Amino acid sequence: MNDDTVRLSMVGQVFRRRWRLLLVFAILGAVAGAGASLVLSPGYETSANVLLQGSRQSDELQTEARVATSSVVLDNAAEALRWGGTGADLESSVTAAVADGNVIAITADADTPERAQQLADRMAHEYVAFSTQLAHDTAGASAQVQQEQQDALRDQIKATNDLITQLHSAANGTGVESVQARTQLEAVRSSLNEAMIALNESESSSNRTGLVVMGPAERPAGEASPTLLQLVVGGALLAVLIGVFGHLFAARSDKRLHTDAEVGSALGTAVLGTVTVPHEHRVEVRTEHRPRWRVLLRRLLQQDEPWLVEQLPVAESERDQTTRYRRLASRLRRGSGPPTHAIVLVADDDPEAIAGVARLAITASVNEPVEVVTDVPAFAEAVAQLDLAGPRPVIWSTFDPRPPRHRTVLELVEVSPAMPTVPDVDDVTGVVLVTSAGTRTAWELVGLSQACADAGHQVLGAVLVHRSSPAPAKPAAPPSPAVPSTDDAMAGMP
Incomplete structure (x- = not known):
């Protein structure tokens, strides 16, 4: 796991080098949001309020909310609306909740404002009718029994009150016991009076159980949230964020090596030199093994080049690049002795390494022929692609006869970094590994080194290639003003 801190510049780097891929993510997220709107978007939504008269307990209000969306009310509303559906079809479009002040809010949604308003009003009307019918059906059978019980309780309270009066009159003494008895009798009388008041209030509240619709539902002026536009925009933004965080997570878990010291330590050898390759000299590798549509798709989505590898801001001057490559070619000859016959090993997914080997071969051809x-x-x-003056190396195929050994020979071999296999080549001085910075992990480099040892070749060293942006074109120098010759000047004089 990479321990580098994720900086804001890295986020900008993701947008700069992967903006096409993020655009595809945004389009896919927008399409997903549009599809989700078919399920999540309620369309047009409005509510109708029903007031429950009388004192109600919280559990009673919750029961009334369930009654408002019961199957009987839904079936009655569907039959009255005649939209061609049943009550089960309306179940997902209607909800009921308890509001403040004994109010049941019935919310309905539909695809048009008119249908939403009609559904909310019809549900409120059918709920009031059904609840009223329920109250009348149950009240008729128990009203007489309840009235008889209340009358009997009232007579019992009156008889108890009369008995207390008689006992109070009998306890007319002046002693302490008489005073205590009268005090207790007065307390019992007060309790009976409170029970009588509660009985009267219960009777009056049982007669105030009506339901009243507090007015027609308002016609909605716009769609309820989340709308189609909100889901499309939200899906696009969410997809872009997922793409950015995915790149940042990949950066945090990246284990590829970027510096000379890291590459040399993994290979167990020295880094012979560090060179640069301008981005304009990059070539596509192994296109013949990939379908053309896949190559074009990778280029379109900017997948043909890594985004995490830092590019040098400006390419070196031509003189500096030539100096670096000339010194590298000199180290190769001095390290192995003339004539040089080295295997140059590159990964099959590293186009910058191939461009570096091409520049190295051209630079080495200046002093002596290179094949x-x-x-x-x-x-x-x-x-x-390299527009350089001077001789070019002679390129042979592996099926051609071997060139004579009196000149420098570089045998360029591509291997798979996942399972490298170095070919058996006789009479070679060693292997030079050319790799781009930030493309190989330590284990991949160890695998390349072990593949060289398995083939019986010595690793002479490594060459690290850095990407660089092309140097800005230098403005052309303004032409110097023509100076007239002495003869012309004198010819024009009087």
Whole structure:
């Protein structure tokens, strides 16, 4: 896991180098949001309020809210509206909740404002009718029994009150016991009076159980949230955020090596040199093994080049680049002794490494002829792209006869970094590994080193290639004003 802190510049780098991929993410997220709107978007929504008269308990109000969306009320509303559906079809479009002040709010949604208003009003009307009918059906059977019970309780309270009066009159003494008895009798009388008041209030409240619709539902002026536009925009933004965080997570978990010291330590050898390759010299590798549509798709989505690898802001001058490559070629000859016959090992997904080998071969050809044995077609393309003066290396195929050993021979070999296999080549001085910065992990480099040892070749060193942006074009120097010759000046004089 990479321990580097995720900086804001890295987020900007994701947008700058992966903006096409993020745009595709945004389009896919917008399409997903549009699809989700079919399920999540309620359309047009409005509410109708029903007031329950009388004192109500909280559990009673919750029961009334369930009654408001019961199957009987839904079936009656569907039958009255005649929209061609049943009550079960309206169940997902209607909700009821308890509001403040004994109010049941019935909320309905539909695809048009008119239908939403009609559904809310009809549900409120059917709920009031059904609840009223329920109250009348149950009240008729128990009203007489309840009235008889209340009358009997009232007579019992009156008889108890009369008995208390008689006992109070009998306890007319002046002693302490008489005073205490009268005090207790007065307390009992007060309790009976409170019970009588509660009985009267209960009787009056049982007669105030009506339901009243507090007015027609308002016609909605716009769609309820979340709307189609909100879901589309939200889906696009969410997809972009997922893409950005996915890139940042990949950056945090990146284990590829970027510096000379890290690459040399993983290979167990020295880094012979560090060179740069301008981005304009980059070539596509192994296109013949991939369908063309896949190559074009990778280029369109900017997947053909890594985004995490830092590019040098400006390419070196031509003189500095030539100096670096010349010194590298000199180290190769001095390290192995003339004539040089080295295997140059590159990964099959590293186009910058091939461009670096092409520049190295051209630079080495200045002092003595260089021949390159390879079957990599991208190498010839990279040599052709380099606009440099001087001789070019002679390119041989591995099926051609071996060139004589009196000149420098570089045998360019592509291997798979996942399972590298170095070919058996006789009479070679060693292997030079050319890799781009930030493309290989430590384990991949160890695997390449072990593949060289398995083939019996010595690793002479490594060459690290850095990407750089092309240098800005220098403005053309303004032409110097023509100075007339002495003869012309004198010819024009009087």
